[in-house]
Amino acid sequence: MAIAIAESADTPARLIRRLVRAARDAPDAAAGLVAVICADPSTYLPLALSLAHAGVGVLDSALAEAIRGTDLSYEEWIVLEEIPPRGTGILPHAALAAAEQCRQRADSSVHIATALSAVEVRLSGVGRYRDALAASDEAVILWRELEAADSATHTADLAKALRTRGFVLSGVGRYRDALTASDEAVILWRELEAADSATHTADLAKALRTRGIALSVVGGRLDALAAVEEAVSLWRELVVMDPAAHTPDLATALSTLGGSLAEVGRRQDALAAVEEAVSLWRELEVMDPAAHAPDLATALSNLGVLLADLARNRDALAAANEAVGFRRELEAADPAVHTADLAAALVNLGSILARLGRNQDALAAARESIGLLRVVAAIDPAVHTHALAKALLNSGNPLGGLRQSGKALTVTEEAVGLLRALVAEEPAAYTADLSRSLVNLGIQLSEVGRRREGLAANEEGVALLRKLAADEPAAHNPYLAAALIHLADRFYDVGQREEAAAAAEESVALFVRLHSDLPQVYVDELAASRHLLDSLTPKPFK
Structure with a gap:
């Protein structure tokens, strides 16, 4: 949710901006931000959530504390919960606190189901997949009851809940159940789209992509490819009608299509899909760098991997380096949000360098990624420990190539230890x-x-x-x-x-x-x- 903020010398926005900056630089200043918000939450909390673009750490914790100590209505909380963008890593604990406030104040079946769906998404964002699944269980039960009583109003709500449930079930490794939820979501969206294509074609396309991701794990790669190809076809039709609204979704679906094509051995076709995605993200990034630079960086990392698979090593390295360059700029501007993504880009770069036999450079990239992930995992282990374990495993390849078998063993043993704790x-x-x-x-x-x-x-x-x-x-x-x-x-x-x-x-x-x-x-x-x-x-x- 975007909030337009006008500033003058004495506006509340100016005060909150100063306090947010102070809290980032000096953790002790966070208490002042909390005190100001709690004194007038209706004025200051929306501003703080809009201006505090930080993903984890002191500022996120301070805002979560302020939210837990604030008494607002359900209607106010449901608006505030939507301010931190979902799926971005921005203010994950503050967003979860707002969703939990919605749940506590919900007083009707519709409000409770809506709040539970929000809690489910936000719990996933902080790595609490088991709790997210419990919220999903409740939400889907309620949406089913509401849909049975008033299908015209609530079928779309149930379909959205089922699509989200598919993601959460994948997060806890229940891939077959994830596919079942995705299949049901697609069936519902097909019915809704047949009755009102103008409203629901985009929803069907999203559900098909989700189904394709689940199918790629448990249902067969060819079936997964068919689902994603259908999603891309729908997005192409929508882009013709409204390119500004749907081009980002088409680019996202094309990246997924590239992965599906690669999994069935059609690497040249996969490369064409990912190159098209990169081209679209480049155009979007020029128009709105803040919104789309992360998407371009992700697409470039995927492109690098595909090019390496096709032995186009120089092009692969160029794509991976460009992705890291974008991530470095983003991380420098907002470390809390983008550090983990920079680490992921460095892992991809290291893998490509190792394939090229440049083991020293690969090891340098791997060590930098591990250092970054240690920092964020110390702050939020539930979210980042898994990525740290995978980065440690990847560092074993260049170490082995440099005949440093003892060091390779050390990092692999650490990774196994982390994964054993996660499995527990x-x-x-x-x-x-x-x-x-x-x-x-x-x-x-x-x-x-x-x-x-x-x-x-x-x-x-x-x-x-x-x-x-x-x-x-x-x-x-x-x-x-x-x-x-x-x-x-x-x-x-x-x-x-x-x-x-x-x-x-x-x-x-x-x-x-x-x-x-x-x-x-x-x-x-x-x-x-x-x-x-x-x-x-x-x-x-x-």
């Missing part, structure tokens, strides 16, 4: 990452001569992947097949050739099935697994 809190969300990190740990342990420990780590990772693949084969069989290759290597390292051959044989069987569905994607992996099995199979004496 949210097993469904983080077990997959832990399983893959254990496979990496097995490799690192073997490289420093600790082969039995390496085998044990690899076996633990494969055991976790077997359980995951039993529930969601489409999502986890590719990782299980690859992990079995490494398990065969670990068995061979300790002289257990029969066990090594059995693991390799299982890997080949999995890759045969995967190759039959997506030959372009798995041709190299199938060949590698067959070569390994052949090397481990005893040959008849001649």
